[in-house]
Amino acid sequence: MTRRRFGAGIFAGAMAAQTPPSRGEQRPTYPGIWRFRFGTPEPQTPVSARHYPVAESALRDLAVVTKCPISPSEITGRRSRRGYHLRLPLEPGEMIYGLGLQFQSFLQRGSKKTLRVNADPAADLGDSHAPVPFYVSNHGYGVFVDTARYAAFYCGDKVRVDDPHEPPPEQPEVMAAVAQLPKQFERYHMAKSSHVEVEIPVAAGVDVYIFAGPQMREAVQRYVLFSGGGALPPRWGLGFWYRAYGGATQDEVIALADELRSQNIPCDVLGLEPGWQSHSYSCSFTWSSNFPDPRKALDKLNAQNYHVNLWEHAFTNPTAPFYADLKPYSGDYEVWDGLVPDFAGSQARKIVGDYHDANLVSAGVAGFKLDECDNSDFTHYWSFPEISKFPSGLDGEQMHCFFGLRYQDTMQAIFERRKTRTWGLVRSSHALAAPSPYTLYSDLYDHREFIRAVANASFCGLLWCPEVRDAKDNEDLIRRLQTVIFSPLAMVNAWYIRNPPWKQVDREANNAGQFAAGWQDMEQTCRKLVELRMQLIPYLYSAYVRYHQSGLPPFRALVMDYPLDPQTWAIDDEYLMGDSVLVAPVVRGEKKRRLYLPEGDWFDFWTSAKISGQQWLDNDVPLDRIPVFVKAGTLLPLARVTQHTADPAVFELTVRRYGPGDLLAVLHEDDGSLSGPITTVQLEWRENEDAGSVSRPSNSTSMSYSVTRWERTTE
Numbered sequence: 242m243t244r245r246r247f248g249a250g251i252f253a254g255a256m257a258a259q260t261p262p263s264r265g266e267q268r269p270t271y272p273g274i275w276r277f278r279f280g281t282p283e284p285q286t287p288v289s290a291r292h293y294p295v296a297e298s299a300l301r302d303l304a305v306v307t308k309c310p311i312s313p314s315e316i317t318g319r320r321s322r323r324g325y326h327l328r329l330p331l332e333p334g335e336m337i338y339g340l341g342l343q344f345q346s347f348l349q350r351g352s353k354k355t356l357r358v359n360a361d362p363a364a365d366l367g368d369s370h371a372p373v374p375f376y377v378s379n380h381g382y383g384v385f386v387d388t389a390r391y392a393a394f395y396c397g398d399k400v401r402v403d404d405p406h407e408p409p410p411e412q413p414e415v416m417a418a419v420a421q422l423p424k425q426f427e428r429y430h431m432a433k434s435s436h437v438e439v440e441i442p443v444a445a446g447v448d449v450y451i452f453a454g455p456q457m458r459e460a461v462q463r464y465v466l467f468s469g470g471g472a473l474p475p476r477w478g479l480g481f482w483y484r485a486y487g488g489a490t491q492d493e494v495i496a497l498a499d500e501l502r503s504q505n506i507p508c509d510v511l512g513l514e515p516g517w518q519s520h521s522y523s524c525s526f527t528w529s530s531n532f533p534d535p536r537k538a539l540d541k542l543n544a545q546n547y548h549v550n551l552w553e554h555a556f557t558n559p560t561a562p563f564y565a566d567l568k569p570y571s572g573d574y575e576v577w578d579g580l581v582p583d584f585a586g587s588q589a590r591k592i593v594g595d596y597h598d599a600n601l602v603s604a605g606v607a608g609f610k611l612d613e614c615d616n617s618d619f620t621h622y623w624s625f626p627e628i629s630k631f632p633s634g635l636d637g638e639q640m641h642c643f644f645g646l647r648y649q650d651t652m653q654a655i656f657e658r659r660k661t662r663t664w665g666l667v668r669s670s671h672a673l674a675a676p677s678p679y680t681l682y683s684d685l686y687d688h689r690e691f692i693r694a695v696a697n698a699s700f701c702g703l704l705w706c707p708e709v710r711d712a713k714d715n716e717d718l719i720r721r722l723q724t725v726i727f728s729p730l731a732m733v734n735a736w737y738i739r740n741p742p743w744k745q746v747d748r749e750a751n752n753a754g755q756f757a758a759g760w761q762d763m764e765q766t767c768r769k770l771v772e773l774r775m776q777l778i779p780y781l782y783s784a785y786v787r788y789h790q791s792g793l794p795p796f797r798a799l800v801m802d803y804p805l806d807p808q809t810w811a812i813d814d815e816y817l818m819g820d821s822v823l824v825a826p827v828v829r830g831e832k833k834r835r836l837y838l839p840e841g842d843w844f845d846f847w848t849s850a851k852i853s854g855q856q857w858l859d860n861d862v863p864l865d866r867i868p869v870f871v872k873a874g875t876l877l878p879l880a881r882v883t884q885h886t887a888d889p890a891v892f893e894l895t896v897r898r899y900g901p902g903d904l905l906a907v908l909h910e911d912d913g914s915l916s917g918p919i920t921t922v923q924l925e926w927r928e929n930e931d932a933g934s935v936s937r938p939s940n941s942t943s944m945s946y947s948v949t950r951w952e953r954t955t956e
Contacts, residue, residue, distance in 0.1 A: 280446020293469025334415035339700035341373035347813035351429030381454030462792035471788030478664025480509030482732035523579025539605035548607035584647035615669035645669025675702030699797035784819035873900030
């Protein structure tokens with residue numbers, strides 16, 4: 242059907258300077274990407290303020306698409322007294338996803354989302370740690386609205402009076418597909434044509450970018466590569482993380498490190514929480530009396546192959562050594578009696594970054610946890626107001642959108658100068674964040690929402706950590722730890738308990754040193770899970786290399802790989818890890834787990850039983866199992882269990898073969914630096930052979946893969 246352009250909407254098809262205005266096809270700004278300019282955009286937007294350049298070479302390697310996937314005449318806009326209003330089409334049966342780190346919903350068609358930075362969303366209204374104005378369609382394209390405002394997205398749930406009202410022609414295939422969605426979606430009339438309406442407050446114009454597929458995941462890849470490519474962690478970033486008790490002393494942290502090693506619990510990263518600082522709300526960034534000799538402590542921990550990660554936030558206490566220097570480059574409102582650095586300006590980034598480099602990173606700190614860089618309106622309002630002003634010219638609304646990402650840029654610049662990699666945590670991010678080596682986390686703690694967030698983050702080039710920070714009982718602890726092991730960042734955050742949670746999940750008893758009866762059995766269960774994480778690192782690392790090089794998220798929702806299967810459209814509690822592993826986490830109290838396997842043959846990771854896809858299963862879920870399935874045609878490399886990733890034995894592999902045929906897997910090696918080459922190692926197993934072979938390049942690194950065992954799964 243022909244859609245009618247609304248009101249005084251004008252397609253201002255001013256593309257890049259070399260492209261003339263037109264209502265027809267547009268020449269891409271980058272391969273497979275089109276920019277539409279409406280009115281006069283604000284001077285500071287995610288694109289104009291970007292830290293990382295577009296990965297143009299990788300974009301050229303994707304499938305060639307010469308036609309914009311949305312007709313330019315159907316992308317319209319107009320200015321109003323409220324700001325700027327966009328309208329884009331939705332086809333019958335078209336589903337949209339994304340809009341950042343959404344905890345409470347997944348399939349966004351039919352909803353309204355106001356993308357406001359907020360750590361404590363009270364309802365499913367769009368508030369988020371990372372509200373990204375990007376959505377992707379199962380029809381194979383993505384839309385990015387380049388704004389740092391609290392934009393409102395009406396996702397196909399509004400009808401204008403002057404829209405055509407004649408019944409649309411029946412499309413039996415579309416109606417049959419939509420009918421397979423859960424009943425709660427019936428009221429959204431998804432079999433009809435509709436629109437996405439976007440309102441950007443204040444702005445007099447905006448740039449809109451369209452990302453072509455041809456399929457859904459290619460559209461996401463283009464967005465990630467437009468952002469600069471996916472972040473590549475050091476190997477230790479994919480190991481196990483443990484955050485110590487918030488008030489722990491230097492001796493207690495060292496004792497914890499010794500205990501983890503003596504109990505053979507693998508750990509690569511040891512995190513220190515607020516008690517390491519002399520003043521933490523706001524921050525002094527200087528060591529407290531809990532750490533009388535921090536350099537000695539860091540040297541000892543580094544010698545044990547721990548990478549130390551420090552908690553902090555950016556609000557700067559008057560006792561901070563650089564407070565006076567920072568004051569002219571800060572906002573006009575305080576938070577917790579501290580300055581709010583204007584990270585949109587180079588001066589604040591340099592002052593804060595230089596201090597961290599000279600006093601913390603040079604002493605052996607490997608990374609940071611950047612807390613409280615979001616906002617909160619619904620629990621205890623604490624952050625700077627939207628009416629704030631900053632020397633860079635941003636107001637408080639814009640700064641909330643930028644603050645977490647520019648904070649990451651500030652810290653990343655340290656490691657870029659040192660030509661080394663870091664991996665950290667952050668509580669707020671925004672658009673074009675994919676290249677930043679930080680994983681999001683939250684102060685909220687609903688397990689189902691945490692699982693949904695792993696899948697949702699994949700649409701917008703974000704990574705999410707469903708950390709283990711609390712547990713109602715041992716069952717809850719195990720189920721949460723299972724999810725963490727099969728997630729972007731595997732971490733226990735024990736900031737509020739003095740002893741590891743496997744000794745006692747009850748906070749009061751744990752801090753009193755009262756351990757649960759039989760806690761050693763629980764420790765053994767948790768140890769086995771952490772060991773499994775260590776086994777998965779070669780597979781995970783290669784998934785992250787692909788993210789870095791081609792933009793394909795290492796963890797992603799099923800619908801991204803199977804957009805034509807209506808059964809996947811609303812699945813928010815399963816996800817793919819890499820190309821070949823499907824994970825279906827279990828929450829406390831579940832005895833059976835209903836899950837869906839997409840098309841093809843799959844193998845149970847635990848039993849190697851072969852199962853045909855495109856069907857729903859009702860699995861028994863004993864406490865020691867999380868449902869995990871491996872796609873037929875996979876060679877799955879599993880590393881030898883080590884206590885940390887610096888152990889060369891982590892490169893000794895057992896390779897499992899799933900399914901018949903000549904199979905190939907690609908692994909990656911590098912020296913861990915920012916600029917060193919990434920080489921490939923091929924694992925190959927031919928149909929009629931009893932073992933496979935390893936092919937490596939002549940320039941392999943000093944630690945290179947070797948296969949000690951080849952395993953053929955039974956069918």
